[in-house]
Amino acid sequence: MNEPVTCVIGGGPAGLTSALTLSNQGSKVVLVERTGRLGGKPATFCCKADDVCRWCGVCHVNRMIDTVTKNLHIELCLDSEVAQLQSNDHGFNIQIRSRDGVNREVACDYLVWAGGYQLFDASLKPAYGYGRYPNVVTSIELDQMLLEKDLPIRHSDNRSPRSFAFIQCTGSRDIRLGADYCSQVCCASSVRLANLLKYRCRECDVSIFRMDVQSPNRPFDLLLSELDISIKFIDALPGEVLPLSNGNLLLNYPNASTSTTESLEVEMVVLAIGIRPQIIPQIILETLNLKTTGSGFLNSVSDSSRVAVAGTATGPMSIANTMIHARSAVNLMWARTHGVRL
Ligand code: SF4
């Protein structure tokens, strides 16, 4: 009997986990990734360890990239996307188009949608000055800077800042910006980044402006309890960020306990940007029997038993939870198509 073929759309943590799980179950996998590399956004992030591991999950993704790349049952189609998709009695016919315009047809028995998410465009919150003030960066950009260098560099004067303010919930929990939900991962990400900045630069001042902290799991609770106590948490969000002539930034924020407005001047502002759903063409949703939730993410389960939806395509989640979710989604698809009761 020929081995079944599964097409996995998306090469981030969910797609990598799905491909490895399917390969272990005896399926040949065709993995289609829009960009020229695997790993999704986390492949560009730094390790958050200080003297100990801080459970950010980035190295798990790097390990999976290595394993998938060496797996002879997983065929990689990088720089490629789904151009056409048709369902039939046995699965799907997919036309895959590569960046150089070459099309190829793949017939598969199963399909895993692991298309991931988009990041909030911080310039849509103009009060924080992203794109206008050079020393306002996103948490993703800071993460990438800390992969390349010990400390970030200010765009305005090419020197390392000595004071930082994180602003949480940028583009999340804000109905005016079209997202009334919590993005789940940005509290943990900012706390890990703040901790790493303090570890690499003891004399740096790091403040985190927040509504509250959403703690997604036990390792994060542990990190909070062990945190460098010199990281300052401020229970307010600044109304706006103002540029100063020396390149620094001034944040005015309400102090609820004194009913006054206070100010903080810092050398770099970091916006903890939220997670948004990918826009998926209607024709693909209909062919795969997928529906979206009120926030625009995909329902976890398709009406078609030959389709699985894995990871952050269904909503915000950490790398660790994405891997767990993808494994469960693939196992559920296998159980549904093999008549196994779970
Ligand atoms: S989980 Fe994160 S912090 Fe821990 S070793 Fe891996 S990359 Fe570093």
Ligand code: SF4
């Ligand atoms: S995880 Fe934290 S920063 Fe992100 S949206 Fe939720 S509360 Fe805001």
